Amino acid sequence: MELLERFAAGDLEAFEVLFRQHQREVYAWIVRIVRDTGIAEDLTVETFWRIYKYRARFKPDGNFRAWARRIATNAALDHLRHARRETALPENLPCEASPDSAVRGETRDLIRKAFYELPPKYRLVAALALVEEESYSDIAHAVGISESLVKVRVFRAVRMLRNKLNSLVVEVCAK
């Protein structure tokens, strides 16, 4: 019996093999969204918990990687929804300042604050499309929406950021 068939049938050993094969990729995707290594680890476990829980819905001839990424995205989005406003600026990743950056100190904090105040579904696409430069196609598959809708959400996210930072952006762009 193939690995995916054994997994779908509830074989724990098959699940362990899949876990070890995909945990790094799932983690790497989640950390790009939530931007916190500890939370990303917890959400990776949560993702595989959901994968195991709903294994009966997985078709063994399907794409496990894509399915796992979709579930990981949903887990990350659930986290963004629940964690909203609980913690300010949760990013614990090293932030490399640009040497010639016009965006420093308080200004950077303002932008980050505006970013973290975006509604979760907009923050998710903004993080992936604008910061991480993932393709619209990859984001669309991961979120389970069309590429057009991804573009719309990115556009709206930019507009929301613009509204929050209007005066700041005008100042920076004028330089």
Added chain:
Amino acid sequence: MSNEEFSNAMKELLKQAIAPVRDAELRRDLWPQMLARLERQPQPVSSVPWFDWALAAILSTVLIFFPSSIPALLYHL
């Protein structure tokens, strides 16, 4: 400034404020945590789709409030 120019400007500002994740490498194996999670939360013995519960609830409600419908229901079974 056009929308596209503004989007690009915003993108640059965002990237300067929030650096892309360069090191997304998982530092440790999470399988022990996964096993602990599986042991802590055993899977449900059986999962009944939500619409089955909804149908059962609707049927129960109808039978409780309209007991005269029981013979009609039995007739159609």
